[in-house]
Amino acid sequence: IKNRIGKADFANFDVILVWDRPGKSEIENFANKINKRPAILLYFGRMNLIQRSDFLRLTKSRQLPFLLIDDVLIAYLASEYEVRLQAMFECTLPYAYVNPYVPFATGSVPPEMFFGRESEINRLLDPYGPAIVYGGRQLGKSALLRQVQNRFEQSGPKYIAIYEDIRLIGTVETEQDYRRELLERLTEALKHEGLFASNRSFEDFSKFTSALIEKVREKDLRILLLLDEADNFLEADAGRDFQIVSHLKRVMDQTNRRFRVVFAGLHHVQRFKNVPNQPLSHLGDAGAVEVGPLEPAAAFDLIKKPFQTLGYYFGDRNQEDPSLIYLILSYTNYHPGLLQLFGQHLVDYLNQKSNNGNPPYPISRDDINAIYRKPEVRENIKDRFNITLKLDDRYEAIVLSLITQQWDEQNGFDRLYTPEELYSICRADWKAGFEEVSMDRFKGFLEEMRGLGVLSLNYEGGFSPKYRLRSPNLVSLMGTRDQVLDRLAEISKSEVTSQKRKLESYRTFINPYYSPLTRNQESMIKGNRSGVCLVFGSSANNISALSSALEKVTMQVKGKFKEIKVSAGVGDAIQNDLKRFLQEQPNTLFLIALRDLEGYTSEQIIWQVESAIKFCRQMLKDRKQTLRVVFQFGPFSTRNWFNIPEEKRIKIEQEEVDVVISLNRWDKVGIQQILERHEPEWQVSDLSIRKIIEATGGWQTLVDRFIKYGEKESDIEVPLRKLKEYLENSKEVVGDFVNDLGIVEPKAKEFITHRLEIGEKFSEKELQGESTEVILELMDVQDLWIVDYLRRLSILGEQDHFPVEKLVSKIWRDVVA
Incomplete structure (x- = not known):
């Protein structure tokens, strides 16, 4: 019942018993008492059509998920023997405020809202069926x-199915052994099923699989292991000759397939099938299950049947018009997530619409177009399309090339191209992206895009395959002609996104938040020899979490971490503490010592840094241990660092210490990491990433608050709204955030104010074209060190025109002025 009325978060339902016909005020009182929870209202009497119409207007206007059952309905249901529950819903749901569509419920789709895919389900239930499921996001x-x-x-x-989302196992953001991670996850899952004792553990996968084989045989079980988001795991396992996949195959073989495993992921998962001499191809039949847009009949039912149950039909009072449903399918490109989204908006729109009389009510073409014209709907359709293209940089390049080739032909973008023609066009448009791609691999891209619903495949004469855009509606999603040409020109100058780019932005998860260091910065700090590292930051970028982050780094490599707490600010005290640290850990090969310099003068800071440099240089003679001394610079120590004579300061940074790091704000690639690892899964799109960047500025403290607000939420709009309210409802909160930025130098505050004033006189585009000297002359600035100081705090961008971070720009005048 709870799924039928679209309230899956409620486990229980109130039952309201009414002997006298309930009026408007009584029903509202019932609703207020149970806080508008779903309820079954049993009325021991008969309601006429006028009374039912009044009840319907009340439930719609007050958003009440009430199922009304009166004597008339009970009498009717008494005559229904086989489909009584279905009949009850069809008679009650049209009079309740419900919305069964769930566009953001990744994986948690109620059975009655799941349409199609019967062939795929049957193949996966077959003991000898495919072991790989692949398809695009959402x-x-x-x-x-x-x-x-x-x-x-x-x-x-005796049938046990275990579902595990393993997207983080084998990722670049963690250095934990992927084999150990999966072993622990599977052990816990089988404990939960009662197959292993709660205190059972395994040293390795070999012992685990032997115990599993024994349990399956002993209890005559059938176990289906479904590993979702397996891309990173398979990539890691491929690097070890599919060691873990081989163990799982052994269980399948030795249990006569009473145990079976299925891997699901993006299109990259399919490519592992083609790796020679590997066990994946022996886990099931030679094929794989491709999950693309819904087949036409299932997509049609996903729109028609729920609306029919809710008391609506597509057409006018005279007859139904199936073309209206096909119009929705055209707008959404048969994408299940978009069909759910469109359906949700259409139900909400119809619930607010005034209708006379009783159901069923017609849905018109105007109703459908009103939804399609809604900016948020069009943005979501565009985003889902872009999500698909972002799976691989070359997908977008292929689509853009197809569009630009046909723009002037006025052919509805339906021209057919052979793979060879497209290969030549794409190599000309983006040399760096396609020059190392073979013709076979390029054909693979085209097939993947066909499976994603971007391209369609035609055979001329039954032999020659040709491709075209699946729908001309996709063209409008890419923008105007100038926007398409600009984007293609931008891509033509870029490199293919690499793992290196992810390392520069991804961060280690330190429950419940993320490290203030990127993975690349962690790697720089670890280094490969003894040396000194300087880390600059503020509370806004959570510099207080640096010690936890460094402790995590040392744990990953089985090293030791220590925070130096001596109160003296002289170098001898630091050296003595470092000596004691090494003596306490004679057998530890890697050590990190952290020293917080907040509260010390410029002279004391120099003494400590130079003393540590000298100590580490002496250690270079002893290759047995590696010591990394990290100095933490907060707002005041950063200011005091810039009080040191420029020549001396630059010499230390460029010649004497190993690493100088500024804690970065989160960028787009990093925000994508947050979206991808969130549970329940959040929609990864340019729009959602842009919204988070705009709301947080990428500042760690605000990103952490966004993550906290988003716990267990399936829609990112919820934490975004809460964060907006947090920042807008209190000037004190905003003032605290400005203080957290750590700008303790008055001249730096004046610099920001002057820079924002210049930005009011000239556009940022105009300023981008000017040299640094011109910008400084406009601002009448003499102290150039202020620019470096503000960049250390992530306030200014690295561009020559010194752009102030946008969120800081937005709130600066109100707070500082």
């Missing part, structure tokens, strides 16, 4: 696996 892979899990477990008490 196309329904997780929902498919959940349906398979439910149906498998319904087969009998």
Whole structure:
């Protein structure tokens, strides 16, 4: 029942018993008492059509999920023997305020809202079926696996289906052994199923799989292991000759397939099938399950059947018009997530619409176009399309090339191209992206894009494959002609996104938040020899978490971490403490010592840094141990660092210490990491990333607050709204944030104010074209060190025109002025 009325978060339902016909005020009182929770209202009497119409207007206007059952309905249901529950819903749901569509419920789609994919489900339930499921983001892979899990477990008490989301296992953001991570996850899952004792653990996968084989045989079990988001895991395992996949295959073989594993992921997962001499190809039949846009019949039912149950039909009072449903399918490109989104908006729109009389009510073309014209709907459609293209940089390049080739032909963008023609066009448009791509690999890209619903495949004469854009509607999603040409020109100058780019932006997760250091910065601090590192930051970038981050780094490499707490600010005290640290850990090969310099004068800071440099240089003679001394600079120590004569300061930074790091704000690639690892999964799109950057400025403290607000939320709009309210409802909060930026130098505050004033006189585009000297002359600035000082605090960008971070710009005048 709870799924039927679209309130899956409620486990219980109130039942309201009414003997006298309830009036408007009584129903509102009931609703207020139970806080508008879903309820079944049993009225022991008969309601006429006028009374039902009044009840419907009340539930819609007050958003009440009430199912009304009166004597008339009870009498009717008494005559329905086989489909009584279905009949009850069809008679009550049209009079309740409900919305069964769930566009952001990744994997958690109620059974009655899951349409199609029957062939795929049956193949995955087959003991000899495929072991790989692949498809683009938000196309329904997780929902498919959940349906398979439910149906498998319904087969009998000895059928166990285990679903695990393993997207983080094998990622660049963690240095934990992927084998150990998966072993622990699977052990816990089997403990939960009662197969292993709560205190059972395993040293390695070999012992685990032997114990699993024994349990399956002993209890005559059938186990289906569904590993979702397996891309990173398979990539890591491929680097070790599919060691773990081989162990899982052994369980399958030795249990006569009473145990089976299925891996699901993006299109990259499919590519592992083609790796020679590897066990994946022997886990199931030679094919793989491709999850793309819904087949036409299923997409049609996903729109028609729920609306029919809610008391609506597509057409006018005279007859139904199926073309209206196909119009929705055209707008959404048969994408299941977009169909759910469009359906949700259409239900909300119709719930607010005034209708006379009783259901069923018609849905018109104007109603559908009103939804399509909504900016948030069009943005989401565009974003889902862009999500698909972002799976691989070359997908977008292929689409842009196809569009630019046909723009002047006025052919509806339906021209067909052979793979060879497209290969030549794309190599000309983006040499760096395609010059190392073979023709076979390029054909693979085209097939992947066909599976994603971007391209369609035609055979001329039955032999020659040709491709075109699946729908001309996709062209409008890419923008105007100038925007398409500009984007293609931008891509033509870029390199293919690499793992290196992720390392520069990804961060280690330190429960419940992320490290203030990027993975690349962690690597720089670890180094490969003894030396000194300087780390600059402020509370806004959570510099107080640096010690936790460094402790995590040392744990990953089985090293030791210590925070130097001696109160003296002289170098001898630091050296003595470092000596004691090494003596306490004679057998530890890697050590990190952290020293917080906040509260010390410029002279004391120099003494300590130079003393540590000298100590580490002496250690270079002893290759047995590696010591990294990290100095932490907060707002005041950063200011005092810039009080040191420039020549001496620069010499230390460039010639004497190993690493100088400023804690960075989160960038787009980093925000993508947050979205990808959030549970339940958040939509990864340019729009959602842009919204988070705009709301937080990428500042760590605000990003952490966004993450906290978003715990267990499936829609990023919820934490965004809460964060906006947090910043807008209190000047004290905003003032505290400005203080957290750590700008303790008055001249630096004046610099920001002057720079913002210049920005009011000239556009940022105009300022970008000017030299540093011109900008400084406009601002009448003499102290150039202020620019470096503000960049250390992440306030200014690295560009020559010194742009102030946008969120800081937005709030600066109100708080500082």
